[in-house]
Amino acid sequence: MPRTFYVHRYGGLVAARSQSESGRRVTLADVAARAGVSVPLVSIVMRDVAGASPENRARVRRAAEELGYRPDSRARLLRRSRSQLIGVVFGVQHAFHGDLVSGLYPAAEALGYELTLSAVTPHRDERRAVAGLLQDRCEALILLGPELPTSSLGQLAATMPVVVLARSVRHRDVDVVRTDDAAGLHQAVDHLVGLGHRRIAHIDGGRAPGAAERRSGYLTALAGHGLADADLILSGGLTEDDGAGAARALLDLRPLPTAVTVFNDRAATGVLDVLRQNGLAVPGDISVTGYDDSRLARLSHVALTTIRQDAAALTHAAVARVVSRLDHETVDVREQVLAPELIIRQTTGPLTTAAVTAPRGGRPDTPAGRRRSTQ
Amino acid sequence: MPRTFYVHRYGGLVAARSQSESGRRVTLADVAARAGVSVPLVSIVMRDVAGASPENRARVRRAAEELGYRPDSRARLLRRSRSQLIGVVFGVQHAFHGDLVSGLYPAAEALGYELTLSAVTPHRDERRAVAGLLQDRCEALILLGPELPTSSLGQLAATMPVVVLARSVRHRDVDVVRTDDAAGLHQAVDHLVGLGHRRIAHIDGGRAPGAAERRSGYLTALAGHGLADADLILSGGLTEDDGAGAARALLDLRPLPTAVTVFNDRAATGVLDVLRQNGLAVPGDISVTGYDDSRLARLSHVALTTIRQDAAALTHAAVARVVSRLDHETVDVREQVLAPELIIRQTTGPLTTAAVTAPRGGRPDTPAGRRRSTQ
DNA sequence: ACTCGAACCTAGAACGTTATAGGCCACGAG
DNA sequence: CTCGTGGCCTATAACGTTCTAGGTTCGAGT
Numbered sequence: 001m002p003r004t005f006y007v008h009r010y011g012g013l014v015a016a017r018s019q020s021e022s023g024r025r026v027t028l029a030d031v032a033a034r035a036g037v038s039v040p041l042v043s044i045v046m047r048d049v050a051g052a053s054p055e056n057r058a059r060v061r062r063a064a065e066e067l068g069y070r071p072d073s074r075a076r077l078l079r080r081s082r083s084q085l086i087g088v089v090f091g092v093q094h095a096f097h098g099d100l101v102s103g104l105y106p107a108a109e110a111l112g113y114e115l116t117l118s119a120v121t122p123h124r125d126e127r128r129a130v131a132g133l134l135q136d137r138c139e140a141l142i143l144l145g146p147e148l149p150t151s152s153l154g155q156l157a158a159t160m161p162v163v164v165l166a167r168s169v170r171h172r173d174v175d176v177v178r179t180d181d182a183a184g185l186h187q188a189v190d191h192l193v194g195l196g197h198r199r200i201a202h203i204d205g206g207r208a209p210g211a212a213e214r215r216s217g218y219l220t221a222l223a224g225h226g227l228a229d230a231d232l233i234l235s236g237g238l239t240e241d242d243g244a245g246a247a248r249a250l251l252d253l254r255p256l257p258t259a260v261t262v263f264n265d266r267a268a269t270g271v272l273d274v275l276r277q278n279g280l281a282v283p284g285d286i287s288v289t290g291y292d293d294s295r296l297a298r299l300s301h302v303a304l305t306t307i308r309q310d311a312a313a314l315t316h317a318a319v320a321r322v323v324s325r326l327d328h329e330t331v332d333v334r335e336q337v338l339a340p341e342l343i344i345r346q347t348t349g350p351l352t353t354a355a356v357t358a359p360r361g362g363r364p365d366t367p368a369g370r371r372r373s374t375q
Numbered sequence: 376m377p378r379t380f381y382v383h384r385y386g387g388l389v390a391a392r393s394q395s396e397s398g399r400r401v402t403l404a405d406v407a408a409r410a411g412v413s414v415p416l417v418s419i420v421m422r423d424v425a426g427a428s429p430e431n432r433a434r435v436r437r438a439a440e441e442l443g444y445r446p447d448s449r450a451r452l453l454r455r456s457r458s459q460l461i462g463v464v465f466g467v468q469h470a471f472h473g474d475l476v477s478g479l480y481p482a483a484e485a486l487g488y489e490l491t492l493s494a495v496t497p498h499r500d501e502r503r504a505v506a507g508l509l510q511d512r513c514e515a516l517i518l519l520g521p522e523l524p525t526s527s528l529g530q531l532a533a534t535m536p537v538v539v540l541a542r543s544v545r546h547r548d549v550d551v552v553r554t555d556d557a558a559g560l561h562q563a564v565d566h567l568v569g570l571g572h573r574r575i576a577h578i579d580g581g582r583a584p585g586a587a588e589r590r591s592g593y594l595t596a597l598a599g600h601g602l603a604d605a606d607l608i609l610s611g612g613l614t615e616d617d618g619a620g621a622a623r624a625l626l627d628l629r630p631l632p633t634a635v636t637v638f639n640d641r642a643a644t645g646v647l648d649v650l651r652q653n654g655l656a657v658p659g660d661i662s663v664t665g666y667d668d669s670r671l672a673r674l675s676h677v678a679l680t681t682i683r684q685d686a687a688a689l690t691h692a693a694v695a696r697v698v699s700r701l702d703h704e705t706v707d708v709r710e711q712v713l714a715p716e717l718i719i720r721q722t723t724g725p726l727t728t729a730a731v732t733a734p735r736g737g738r739p740d741t742p743a744g745r746r747r748s749t750q
Numbered sequence: 751a752c753t754c755g756a757a758c759c760t761a762g763a764a765c766g767t768t769a770t771a772g773g774c775c776a777c778g779a780g
Numbered sequence: 781c782t783c784g785t786g787g788c789c790t791a792t793a794a795c796g797t798t799c800t801a802g803g804t805t806c807g808a809g810t
Contacts, residue, residue, distance in 0.1 A: 027766055038790045043768060053788065073510040074449045074458075075766035078795050083449075092473040093670070101467050102496035114507070117492040121477035132489070135448040159443075244676035273676045276651060295468070301619035301648045402796055413760045418798060428758060450796035453765050 026069045035063035046071060077137060084113050086322055087133030089126060090144045092119045094238075095266065095294045096309070097144045100165060103315030104142065111323050130156065140322045143167075145209040150174075161325035163318045166309070167209030168335075175325065176335040177318045181210045181291075182217030184307040184340035188261045188289040189221035191305070191342055196351035197259040197287060198227060203236035203246040203271060205263035214291065218261060232257060236267050243270030251278060258286055258351055265290035265297040268304055272347065283349030293343050303346035313338055401444045410438035421446060452512060459488050461697055462508030464501060465519040467494045469613075470641065470669050471684070472519045475540060478690030479517065486698050505531065515697045518542075520584040525549075536700035538693045541684070542584030543710070550700065551710040552693045556585045556666075557592030559682035559715035563636045563664040564596035566680070566717055571726030572634040572662060573602060578611035578621040578646065580638035589666065593636060607632060611642050618642030622649035633661055633726055640665035640672040643679055647722065658724030668718050678721035688713055 028046075032039045037056055044051045045060040046069075052060070063069075077083045086108055090097040101117065108115050116136050118129040126148050133141060140161040146153065150171050156162050157173035164176050185202075192200050202218040205211030215233065222231050232253070236246040243262055247270065250260060262268035268290030272282055280286055290297050293308035317336050324331050403421075407414045412431055419426045420435040421444075427435070438444075452458045461483055465472040476492065483490050491511050493504040501523050508516060515536040521528065525546050531537050532548035539551045560577075567575050577593040580586030590608065597606050607628070611621040618637055622645065625635060637643035643665030647657055655661055665672050668683035692711050699706050 025766085028768095029766080039766090040768075040791085041789065043766095044789090047768085051788065056788085070509060072453075072512055072766055074453045074512050075795090076768075078447070078449045078453055078797085079766080079768045080795085092476050095470075098467040098496075101494050102498065105494070105496060105499050117494060119476050119480070119492060121473075121480060123477065124480050134445055137447055137449050240671075240674045240676065244674070270674070270676055277676070296615075299615045299619070299645070301615065301645055301652075400796085403798095404796080414796090415761085415798075416759060418796095419759090422798085426758065431758085447796055450765090451798075453767085454796080454798045456765080 025072070026067045027072070028069075030067055031060065031064045031069050034067060035060045082326075083137050083139050085116055085136065085138040086113050086319070087116050087118060087130075087136065087138035087141045088144070089118050089120060089129045089133065089141065089146065092121050094145070095296060096166075096264075096292045096311075099294065099311040100144050100315055103311045104319065107312075107316045107319040111319055113319065113323070127152075139326055142318050142322060147207075147209065161322055163321050163325075165314060165318050168213060172334075174334070175321050175331070177314055177321060178210070178335070178337060179307075179309040179314065179340045180337045181213035181340070182220065184291060184309075184342075185214045185217030185261060186221040186224075187340065187342040188291075188305075188307060189218060189225070191344065192259045192261070192287060192289070192348065193221075193225050193227075195259075195287065195348060198351075199230060199232070199255060199257040199259070200227070201232040201234060201250055201253070201257040201260040203234045203243060203250070203260060203262045203267060205267070206235060206237045206242075208238045208263070211263060214261075214263060236263055238264055238267060240266050240270035240273075243267030244274045245270075247271040247274035251275075256286070259288070259348070260286065261289045261291075263291060265292045265294045265304060265306055268306070268347075269296060269302060272302070272304070282347050284352060287348040289348060293341075297343070297345070305345045305348040306343050308341040308343050310338060310341070400447070401442045402447070403444075405442055406435065406439045406444050409442060410435045457701075458512050458514050460491055460511065460513040461488050461694070462491050462493060462505075462511065462513035462516045463519070464493050464495060464504045464508065464516065464521065467496050469520070470671060471541075471639075471667050471686075474669065474686040475519050475690055478686045479694065482687075482691045482694040486694055488694065488698070502527075514701055517693050517697060522584065536697055538696050538700075540689060540693050543588060547709075549709070550696050550706070552689055552696060553585070553710070553712060554682075554684040554689065554715045555712045556588035556715070557595065559666060559684075559717075560589045560592030560636060561596040561599075562715065562717040563666075563680075563682060564593060564600070566719065567634045567636070567662060567664070567723065568596075568600050568602075570634075570662065570723065573726075574605060574607070574630065574632040574634070575602070576607040576609060576625055576628070576632040576635040578609045578618060578625070578635060578637045578642060580642070581610060581612045581617075583613045583638070586638060589636075589638060611638055613639055613642060615641050615645035615648075618645030619649045620645075622646040626650075626653060631661070634663070634723070635661065636664045636666075638666060640667045640669045640679060640681055643681070643722075644671060644677060647677070647679070657722050659727060662723040664723060668716075672718070672720070680720045680723040681718050683716040683718050685713060685716070 028039045028042045032042045035042065037060060041052055041056065042060050045057050046064065088101065088104060090101055104115060116133060116138055118133045120126050120129050126146055130141065141156065142163045142165060145166045146164060150169055153162060153164065153169055153174050154171045157171065162174050164174055166178055168178060169176055189200060200222065202215065204215050219231055222228055234246045234249050236242045243266065250257065260271065262271050268288055271288055275282055275286060282288055290304045290306040293306045296302060297304035297306040317338065321336065403414045403417045407417045410417065412435060416427055416431065417435050420432050421439065463476065463479060465476055479490055491508060491513055493508045495501050495504050501521055505516065516531065517538045517540055520541045521539060525544055528537060528539065528544055528549050529546045532546065537549050539549055541553055543553060544551055564575060575597065577590065579590050594606055597603055609621045609624050611617045618641065625632065635646065637646050643663055646663055650657055650661060657663055665679045665681035668681045671677060672679035672681040692713065696706065696711065
């Protein structure tokens with residue numbers, strides 16, 4: 001069954017004029033009167049369904065155009081049982097959520113759904129964001145990296161399909177689409193070990209979504225390389241400042257690690273900054289990896305080696321899962337885990353002898369960044 | 376007249392259960408039947424308006440609670456003539472837009488309005504974002520830094536109140552709320568001149584909203600200090616990469632400027648990075664200012680001297696303007712310009728003699744960042 | 751006893767759309 | 781000639797809420 005879309009661009013000057021003059025909204029009844037047909041027939045024409053003659057179709061279209069008619073989604077949704085609307089909760093702070101939202105729009109459109117956004121801000125918590133969406137009569141919810149307790153998510157999921165993106169939740173009713181974060185950190189560590197590194201630290205994300213998985217991925221990877229007792233975890237967080245703070249702590253370690261895997265790209269940029277400000281070359285003295293492959297990491301002057309979370313694949317899977325649930329298909333697995341991908345850029349490099357012996361704050365032969373200054 | 380709010384938190388487990396069991400949505404009629412009263416009375420109670428006895432009020436509330444009733448905003452808005460809904464178009468990329476959205480929520484709520492968000496993404500342009508909002512029956516539009524041509528904005532404004540935030544638009548029907556960007560750059564230049572700087576460059580924002588104003592603010596400020604022919608404008612942009620590229624161009628200038636004002640904070644961080652990677656100390660060798668006072672600038676390891684755009688004031692003014700228009704109040708000025716504020720942090724400092732003579736790439740006495748490493 | 755007003759409550763209509771059921775007409779098959 | 785049958789169209793009834801215009805009761809003032 002082909003789905004019908006109701007995408008209307010806002011029209012030309014004529015439409016605008018007629019609407020502003022009357023003051024009242026243009027309705028199907030207005031169009032019907034102008035075209036000399038019944039209201040339901042106009043509805044039929046506007047929805048592009050069978051049941052109208054070509055002549056009337058043309059007449060109605062013209063009348064609608066002249067009046068600047070625009071369908072009222074409120075009324076439409078009220079009448080139709082289904083709203084074809086998916087609510088999305090995202091954090092206005094998180095760059096990666098921006099990438100996810102960008103991916104959700106086309107994914108939803110491809111399956112005939114629309115999106116309603118609700119932002120989490122410093123003064124608007126997730127409960128309010130969700131409450132706002134519920135009033136909008138959306139049929140399902142996609143939550144980006146929610147920090148709500150599992151029990152709350154479960155309550156919500158008892159009411160309507162709920163898909164959690166980019167966080168691991170173990171609950172009977174909650175669907176999860178996420179990247180295999182443990183595997184991601186495993187790849188990062190493998191990469192570093194392959195470059196010769198042995199003292200590899202990890203700056204974690206505290207209680208942030210995914211932090212636990214990344215921590216354990218780091219640990220098992222180390223163990224896999226026989227470095228189980230060389231683990232070195234510093235508590236960080238998800239902001240630049242958290243990374244910067246952890247980097248300062250890292251500088252006090254003896255011997256200094258030669259590589260560090262950081263919870264995410266944002267924190268990693270904070271780490272980079274502090275390391276370089278303290279005279280260390282990256283990757284000459286110390287290699288750094290991030291996580292997310294956000295726009296931040298891709299910037300040419302940052303060029304962060306990182307783990308890509310495939311935003312397009314994640315969002316596509318999330319919407320597909322929502323639609324499956326709404327169509328009452330039986331879904332075999334509740335949790336869908338996508339493989340991450342290592343993106344090697346310029347903040348990781350081979351272990352150098354200088355790095356092994358260089359004391360903290362010492363002026364290495366190659367001053368920070370010089371080697372990349374021509375790039 | 377006091378406004379009524381319809382904020383409902385999603386309820387407890389009971390509510391969820393009853394709703395999922397029946398399959399059908401719980402309506403006022405269900406609550407009315409359970410409480411043994413009429414539908415309008417339930418409506419009265421739910422809206423917290425006068426006209427119900429305390430006993431019935433309690434009874435209805437209990438019934439609603441037990442059934443997990445949640446008002447249907449679609450139906451509500453259909454019935455009410457006013458939708459009390461403001462559409463907001465924002466760029467998912469821009470950090471500052473996040474700050475603005477954060478401010479819009481409480482500002483709208485304070486005046487009894489709700490917000491619908493529509494994101495601009497790399498694959499979803501402003502026209503689509505606007506078209507999506509129009510279907511949602513919002514009464515007015517707030518556009519954050521739109522890049523639509525003035526004529527399109529004008530067409531839109533003929534249909535409904537339109538407030539443009541953080542961009543200057545000259546059109547009869549379009550309201551504008553923005554920061555006085557020229558004054559902002561004036562302040563930055565005054566600050567730098569006060570510190571002894573004479574060779575001050577500007578990295579501009581190209582065709583981005585506000586770029587032209589900031590450029591001219593820079594020029595008039597220089598002229599005011601008798602430095603009219605010392606102007607030095609490099610073409611930049613609004614991303615970190617744009618800033619980084621401009622900074623590389625800046626390094627080729629002879630003599631090297633001792634200070635640079637950058638279009639925004641994002642670009643400024645790119646500038647900082649390139650300067651430091653090339654062995655220059657900030658602010659020892661060169662002072663840098665940003666614009667926006669975004670979260671980025673506030674980070675302790677960046678500590679960027681910048682111009683604050685008061686997001687709270689901007690958003691409050693924008694919503695107030697929308698409401699004025701909707702209430703058909705006559706508005707005297709179409710453009711509302713707020714004063715910016717200079718925030719002095721640690722990327723600007725007094726002119727040092729070293730900086731005046733230091734050749735490019737030379738190793739200054741104080742290596743980059745050392746002086747701040749203990750902060 | 752009658753009126754009046756206030757407080758409380760309800761029936762019914764309305765918002766703009768879509769689903770359902772049926773009417774009308776022309777046409778082909780029995 | 782009758783009986784579907786299919787194409788086109790319309791009247792009517794929903795969807796869930798709120799507004800309007802009453803209606804009832806009760807107590808106080810004449």
